[in-house]
Amino acid sequence: MMKSRFFLLFLMSFYSSIPKIFTTTTDVIATNQSIIDGETVVSSGGSFEMGFFNPSGSKKGYIGIWYKQIRTHVQTVVWVANREKPLTNTSSAVLKFTKSGMLALFNDKNEIIWSTNTSRSVENPVALLLDSGNLVVKDANDGNPDNFLWQSFDFATDTQLPGKKLRTGHEVYLSAWKSDNDPTPAEFTLHFDPTGYPQGLVRNGTKVSIRVGPWNGLWRCGGPAPQQIQSRIFTFQFVFNKEEVYYSFSLINSSVLTRLVLTSGGSIQRLTWVDKTKSWYPYINIPLDPCDRYGLCGAYGSCVMDSSPFCGCLDNFVAKHPKQWEKGDWSEGCVRKTPLDCNKEHVFVKYSGVKLPDTKSSQYNKTMTLEGCRQVCSRNCSCTAYSSLDISKGDKGCLFWFGELIDIRKIAGTGQDIYIRMDSSVLGKYLC
Incomplete structure (x- = not known):
């Protein structure tokens, strides 16, 4: 009897020391499905994964999207849903659709702490994680991007991925994490400001700290030229017409992992994953020198x-x-x-x-x-x-x-x- 008790205690301590094991669903969450802690959604091409996570050294819980291919080396979170309302207990939290068709995060008290809050509703909504890292809510039978009910690309955190537009109108901007292990919005934001001729501005609260010059048809004046920033890997787009104004970049080599990040210290970094070193290489960093300080x-x-x-x-x-x-x-x-x-x-x-x-x-x-x-x-x-x-x-x-x-x-x-x-x-x- 005593031996059995010791064996049981051994098993309990052994299993408690095993890291959290994630089980993967498909790339979609339907109205009759839900995601709980330990379950993830993976994009069809296997590039991105979504689920519950705790930042390093933190007990606070969040729903986020990260690169799946490199997760065993470093978890790189590119989007966070409930960054202003973290979970204190993820064991009873659930991500699912409400009766009104919103994708919502419920805490352990069954309270909604985050939702997609879509203005339109459809009979059969689904949430789909695309291989671009964009989480979209749409009609299950409608694949037209113009008809998406909601998308995470319109509610960016600190990261711009290929295809994500920094734009005006329904403004999409980057908002820095408070620190490396706290996704709470910091004071630093990166806006694509349309006042006068459009330009990129990093603000610390309301005060401009960095200004990226206007687009001149080839590059942003005063910033790195395309031939200086791996033009064989990505291209830039600046669209400025009556319908919309936005800046984005696209990959030429789809196997490359690259992202633009607004850091917690207020700098702009373009990072590229180097598989040999299993780390992110900061290819561009602004401010590079004192002259990059605004005014x-x-x-x-x-x-x-x-x-x-x-x-x-x-x-x-x-x-x-x-x-x-x-x-x-x-x-x-x-x-x-x-x-x-x-x-x-x-x-x-x-x-x-x-x-x-x-x-x-x-x-x-x-x-x-x-x-x-x-x-x-x-x-x-x-x-x-x-x-x-x-x-x-x-x-x-x-x-x-x-x-x-x-x-x-x-x-x-x-x-x-x-x-x-x-x-x-x-x-x-x-x-x-």
């Missing part, structure tokens, strides 16, 4: 990394407050040596190889020539500067700035030309 040198200041100090005034400009400038406080920026007078003649000075300024106070035209840009800007004294909108096939279209020019840096390779309004007393070599 470091103030209005009409230019940041140059190989200079000391980093900040200097553009040619024909001087520090607005020289004493502050000399002490390393560049926040007030620069002013023209010769102030503008709208009653006098103006010229436009060409500045080459720069990251174009903040476009929040800009306007644009998609069809004008560069000469047309100059003529339009010259007729409006409040037009501060202009540049070409699209350089993919020569200079086409116009970007016009109104007000002070902020967040300029000198940059090799991906910089552009900008033409800034100046008093005609500047040297003749600048005339254009």
